[in-house]
Amino acid sequence: MISVSDVNLTFETNDGPVNALKNVSMEVNEGDFVSFIGPSGCGKTTLLRVIAALETPTEGRVTVNNMTPDEARKARQYGYVFQAAGLYPWRSVSGNIKLPLEIMGYSTSEKEDRTRKVIDLVELNGFEKKFPWQLSGGMQQRASIARALAFDANILLMDEPFGALDEIVRDRLNGELLNLWARTRKTICFVTHSIPEAVFLSTKIVVMSPRPGRITDIIESTLPKKRDLNIRDSREFIKIAQRVREGLKAGQTEDVF
Amino acid sequence: MNSFLILFFIIWLGGWWINIKISNYKDASLPRFIVPSLFGIVILLMWELAVIGLQVNPILLPAPSAIALKFSRSLDILWIDFVQTLVKGALSGYILGCGSAFLTAIAIDKFNFLKRGLLPLGNFISALPIVGMAPIFVMWFGFDWQSKCAIVVVMVYFPMLVNSVQGLELIDPSRQDLMRTYSASYTQTLIKLRLPSALPFIFNGLKICSTLALIGAIVAEFFGSPIKGMGFRISSEVGRFALDMVWAEIFVAAIAGCLFYGLIALIEKRTTFWHPSQQK
Numbered sequence: 001m002i003s004v005s006d007v008n009l010t011f012e013t014n015d016g017p018v019n020a021l022k023n024v025s026m027e028v029n030e031g032d033f034v035s036f037i038g039p040s041g042c043g044k045t046t047l048l049r050v051i052a053a054l055e056t057p058t059e060g061r062v063t064v065n066n067m068t069p070d071e072a073r074k075a076r077q078y079g080y081v082f083q084a085a086g087l088y089p090w091r092s093v094s095g096n097i098k099l100p101l102e103i104m105g106y107s108t109s110e111k112e113d114r115t116r117k118v119i120d121l122v123e124l125n126g127f128e129k130k131f132p133w134q135l136s137g138g139m140q141q142r143a144s145i146a147r148a149l150a151f152d153a154n155i156l157l158m159d160e161p162f163g164a165l166d167e168i169v170r171d172r173l174n175g176e177l178l179n180l181w182a183r184t185r186k187t188i189c190f191v192t193h194s195i196p197e198a199v200f201l202s203t204k205i206v207v208m209s210p211r212p213g214r215i216t217d218i219i220e221s222t223l224p225k226k227r228d229l230n231i232r233d234s235r236e237f238i239k240i241a242q243r244v245r246e247g248l249k250a251g252q253t254e255d256v257f
Numbered sequence: 258m259n260s261f262l263i264l265f266f267i268i269w270l271g272g273w274w275i276n277i278k279i280s281n282y283k284d285a286s287l288p289r290f291i292v293p294s295l296f297g298i299v300i301l302l303m304w305e306l307a308v309i310g311l312q313v314n315p316i317l318l319p320a321p322s323a324i325a326l327k328f329s330r331s332l333d334i335l336w337i338d339f340v341q342t343l344v345k346g347a348l349s350g351y352i353l354g355c356g357s358a359f360l361t362a363i364a365i366d367k368f369n370f371l372k373r374g375l376l377p378l379g380n381f382i383s384a385l386p387i388v389g390m391a392p393i394f395v396m397w398f399g400f401d402w403q404s405k406c407a408i409v410v411v412m413v414y415f416p417m418l419v420n421s422v423q424g425l426e427l428i429d430p431s432r433q434d435l436m437r438t439y440s441a442s443y444t445q446t447l448i449k450l451r452l453p454s455a456l457p458f459i460f461n462g463l464k465i466c467s468t469l470a471l472i473g474a475i476v477a478e479f480f481g482s483p484i485k486g487m488g489f490r491i492s493s494e495v496g497r498f499a500l501d502m503v504w505a506e507i508f509v510a511a512i513a514g515c516l517f518y519g520l521i522a523l524i525e526k527r528t529t530f531w532h533p534s535q536q537k
Contacts, residue, residue, distance in 0.1 A: 054434055054437060073437070073440055074440045075440075076439065076440060079438070080434070082434070084431060088432065088449075089531040099439075103441045104439065131531060133531065133536070
């Protein structure tokens with residue numbers, strides 16, 4: 001589905017070149033929920049942006065649905081959820097959800113149908129006419145997810161969507177996201193810096209380290225696909241979390257502490 | 258001390274006292290309207306009493322009542338001047354100048370190389386002194402409103418251009434990226450993202466230019482005009498020491514300027530309701 005092989009990416013900055021990604025290789029299979037975890041500067045967001053064709057790698061090969069990332073972008077193969085909700089403040093919730101549908105030229109009746117469907121899906125009924133600034137952070141992110149689900153992309157790329165939310169809201173949205181994933185059967189790539197979030201959500205965890213940005217471990221989760229929040233107290237869960245923590249530790253360079 | 262001056266001080270202190278009382282009123286919506294109107298009324302009364310009490314020469318400062326009388330008796334002339342200067346000169350120049358500046362801004366945004374050429378040129382045009390350009394434009398475009406329109410275009414072009422360019426440049430990167438992920442075309446991005454987010458800046462330009470257009474159209478008439486128009490009337494009535502008529506024209510200009518500015522601010526409030534500057 002998504003394949004990344006030997007990708008290098010160097011940013012030219014005023015302080016000289018920065019090695020954002022170094023020899024990164026990984027695969028995402030259809031229906032996977034893959035988390036990218038690591039400290040800031042490890043290139044997890046950059047990797048997601050490479051998959052989305054928002055950045056171009058300096059070296060290496062990336063394919064998305066057997067296309068180059070840019071072809072996949074033009075074929076509207078993925079929906080992207082940004083760190084800050086990125087909703088347009090001059091559009092209401094339903095107006096924001098209709099935005100991609102307008103751009104992709106859906107008919108009026110189809111726009112209405114699809115908007116209603118995804119609003120049901122993220123449980124925002126009754127808030128269709130509200131504007132983004134009238135909503136809580138959690139509701140804004142739900143609207144943002146609904147917007148990414150409104151058109152027929154089978155991949156969902158999410159860049160720390162719940163990073164700015166408090167833990168209680170985050171737990172609830174994590175549970176809802178798993179339900180959504182099970183119901184829509186999308187392939188999800190999810191960037192986070194929270195270990196419990198990554199372990200709870202993922203079928204595969206990609207652990208990354210900074211300077212240069214690289215992958216230190218790829219963990220196939222042994223947790224069952226169907227799970228609820230209680231699973232976080234199981235031994236299986238704790239074992240995977242430990243392995244993630246070790247992967248993060250192994251990538252630490254001396255200048256971190 | 259004559260009785261007019263005693264009344265002058267009584268009204269001054271009385272108005273002051275009432276306004277303090279109202280300002281301290283708990284419900285904030287009441288003072289917002291009443292205080293400025295009361296202030297205006299008190300100023301007018303004091304002006305009237307001072308002019309009568311001190312027997313000020315009407316050439317130096319006519320009483321408000323004399324101005325009001327002149328105003329009501331010259332409605333036909335004031336209307337002709339208003340149409341000539343503000344509708345034909347200022348408004349046409351404002352629409353033409355702001356409109357072309359806005360289109361230039363879009364062109365600059367699309368073709369980056371224009372930015373280096375057109376912005377300095379716009380800067381240069383705006384630095385041209387209006388008193389120097391006005392006689393030249395009268396030679397080029399004639400005595401009638403067309404030359405005034407041209408002056409207004411020159412005056413409003415640059416402020417509008419700078420504001421529009423700035424608004425189009427200032428885009429949140431993740432909102433821009435979102436459009437890329439949809440593979441949106443240039444036009445779609447312009448209409449659905451860039452223009453809406455530039456609106457607060459565009460309105461800023463429109464508001465600044467509304468006052469500039471008013472000033473430009475009136476001043477331009479000092480350098481040649483047909484025998485009508487607010488600038489023409491002001492300069493010729495000053496020559497005849499008919500200062501009450503000059504004040505009546507100033508009054509028309511002030512009212513028209515306030516109403517026009519208010520209209521733009523109202524449209525701004527309606528269309529940029531989402532912007533933090535419009536929210537309480």
